Amino acid sequence: MRRPPPFSPQTVGRTKQGDSALKWEANYWRAQHARLGEREAALKSAGATLQATIRALTQRLYGTKSEQASGADGTTSPQVDSTKNRGQQPGSKGYGRRERCALQVVAAVYDGSEEAQRCPTCGEAFVPLPGTETSARIEVAGQAYIRRIQRQRYRKGCACPQVAGIITAPPVPRLRPKSPFGGSVWTQVLRDTYLSGRPTHRVCEAWNQHGRPLAQGTRTDGLPKMAALCEPLMPLGRERPRGEKLFHGDETRWQGCEAVAGHPG
Numbered sequence: 165m166r167r168p169p170p171f172s173p174q175t176v177g178r179t180k181q182g183d184s185a186l187k188w189e190a191n192y193w194r195a196q197h198a199r200l201g202e203r204e205a206a207l208k209s210a211g212a213t214l215q216a217t218i219r220a221l222t223q224r225l226y227g228t229k230s231e232q233a234s235g236a237d238g239t240t241s242p243q244v245d246s247t248k249n250r251g252q253q254p255g256s257k258g259y260g261r262r263e264r265c266a267l268q269v270v271a272a273v274y275d276g277s278e279e280a281q282r283c284p285t286c287g288e289a290f291v292p293l294p295g296t297e298t299s300a301r302i303e304v305a306g307q308a309y310i311r312r313i314q315r316q317r318y319r320k321g322c323a324c325p326q327v328a329g330i331i332t333a334p335p336v337p338r339l340r341p342k343s344p345f346g347g348s349v350w351t352q353v354l355r356d357t358y359l360s361g362r363p364t365h366r367v368c369e370a371w372n373q374h375g376r377p378l379a380q381g382t383r384t385d386g387l388p389k390m391a392a393l394c395e396p397l398m399p400l401g402r403e404r405p406r407g408e409k410l411f412h413g414d415e416t417r418w419q420g421c422e423a424v425a426g427h428p429g
Contacts, residue, residue, distance in 0.1 A: 251381060261344065264302065266375045268309040275316040276333040283322050290318030290331055297332050303346040308376035311346065340389065345382075350390060353383055 178186075252258065273296070275281075282289050296314035303311045315333040339347045356362045362370075364380050371378040 251385075262377055264310065264375075264377070267302070268307070269312050270309050271312045271314060273314045273316070274333055274336060280331075280334070281318060283320060283324055283327050285324045285326055286322055288320075288322045291321045293317045293319050293330065299335075300344065301336075301338075301346045302344050302349060302376070304348045304352050304376070308349075308371075308374065339393075340386065343386075349378075350386065353378075353386070354390065357387065 295317070297317055299313050299315075301311050301313060303309055313336055315335065317333070318331040320327050320329060320331060339350055353367070356367045356370075364383055367383065368378050368380050
């Protein structure tokens, strides 16, 4: 049998004013408890946000930097080795050359020499044909334009079998075979890259704003091929510093190389 609490038979008397005061205090502390609960929840949310920020910054500053892919559980798995080269793969479908209708077209007519206009066997002059063989090349001279190259064609007037039936003026030399860009374009690319130090994206963006679009792949692929053209200049680049009395071989300031009495170094 359960025993009643020891204080159950006791009777406590209080006034109505005291009862109202107790109820007021109870409501006051209940409101304070709810307010503190909301404050604690807000502090926990702010703390979680700060902890996430600290983890992200710590990972960015001290974390490992690799090309490995990260899974959902946080584990890293190395990428599968691939023998494919970067960029567009051989045999894949290309996008074709871009239309540059906004560029101004400047005609340039080229003809062969007087000796090339005659049969090398009998010396008879070739008969000019109507029309020319046309090709386009993009050039830059302040503003990009298309230089329309028109090579004169001839029809032989003799029966010499050693000569073809139609003779065309020799083609204009190109800096890069089959490239639609002329030498002035590649000169500007070299100036922007090595003289101005402009990144690839900025160079292409500047060209697009002037109505002369240049793909990043065209510039990236063309620079290594331009190195062979600069090989004859390498000996001159070595002889010039060797002929100077002082040069900054190790980035030493010129004050450190100045000849001072009593200081042989």
